[in-house]
Amino acid sequence: MSDLILRNVRPMGGKPCDMLIRDGKIAGYDQDAAGLPVEDGKGAIVIPGLIDAHTHLDKTVWGLPWHENTKPAILRGRIDFERENRTKIGIDPHRQSMRHAICLAAHGATHIRSHVDIDTTHGLSLAEGVWETREKLRGVIDIELVAFPQSGLMVMPGTLELLNEALRQGCEVLGGIDPCGIDRDPKGQLDALFALAVKHGKPIDIHLHEQGDLGAFTMELIFERIRANGMQGKVAISHAFALGMNDYLRVGRLIDEIAALDVAILTTGAPSAAVPSVMRLKEAGVRVGAGCDGIRDTWGPWGQPDMIDRAKIIGMKNGLRQDSELEHVLHIVSQGGADVMRLDGYGLKVGDNADLTLLTGETLAHSVVDVAPRPLVVKGGRVTARQGVCVVDMP
16 A cells, blocks of 8 residues: 555654655645544654765675685775675675665665676676665655776776676666776776766766775866766766865865866765765855665675664764754765655655655754664555565665
8 A cells, every 4th residue: 555644753853743655646735535444653753765976786695605705905906806705705795685675674774876886807797786675665655876997997898898898787876986086087988987977868867986185086087078078967077086085275165166066065974084064065065975885795794774774984084963963964974865866756744755764863964873673664655664674675
């Protein structure tokens, strides 16, 4: 059923009310509608569904035997090890992406943007596994795929052709990674990516781990190509560690350009790196979303497939304590992700899609720090999870 009454819920922490849902959309508040199924919210806060706007569904070892990590934390080494060993380890892209996505849905997510590796070792097989997951979880959680050349573009001949095919077959976004640090050819990589994005009419989401002046230089090259190709509002930069460098004025100039070109920023609040100031980006009017990134994979044992957990990490990394600041972190893992992904019908207005998450806590700020399962998750008017358990069984 996609018709439902949510009884005694508090939209965005406001006054209690009843929410009427018809045909998977919010139809009204405090209206009588006899005969419809009723779910008692018991005074819980209701918000639009949480959004993981930066993750890697094809990578997790969740549910597999413990992976003993003996590799140093060097980016190129971790990339190569994963590419060469994932099949031997047993990282089946469909099964593992199902496990990751089901966990996200259980914890209140209704939308995912996932990067999926495209390389000459695996071809499109990883994307095909996640495409299968997307179909099987349709109606439970929406999954948008980024064709992601993690092993590099210029250093891996044949990858560009695979990216072209991935976009042709159904990836909605084109990815990129560290044009200097991975490909050592920023002009070559960025020119190729922007040309491919324009050809397919797709947005771009670039991993930029490059820090300090190097990362700032790469951002400036990205800005040039946004202007040259008329792609204002169609580019996202993930991680954007250069915005965390200790040069207030230089960062300010970069943020001004980001705002002017409507570049979105996706943060994970990475504890081990300098990260963008989410409050400074807010002041500049920049669209900011967030994601849990890699979850218990060959890169490391950390992370939870839970966007409230990620909100805490972002809040602590940014030194946020005031209630208004915690409310903004909640915004980043919900509305912020919708803004980055350009989702239609996202919200709590009459006519919006009934993609909803119930939260514990007295206030929005309290809900960010409260350690409790999500009482209820609704997708298109259908209950998809209760008390942290998804209606779909874990494979």
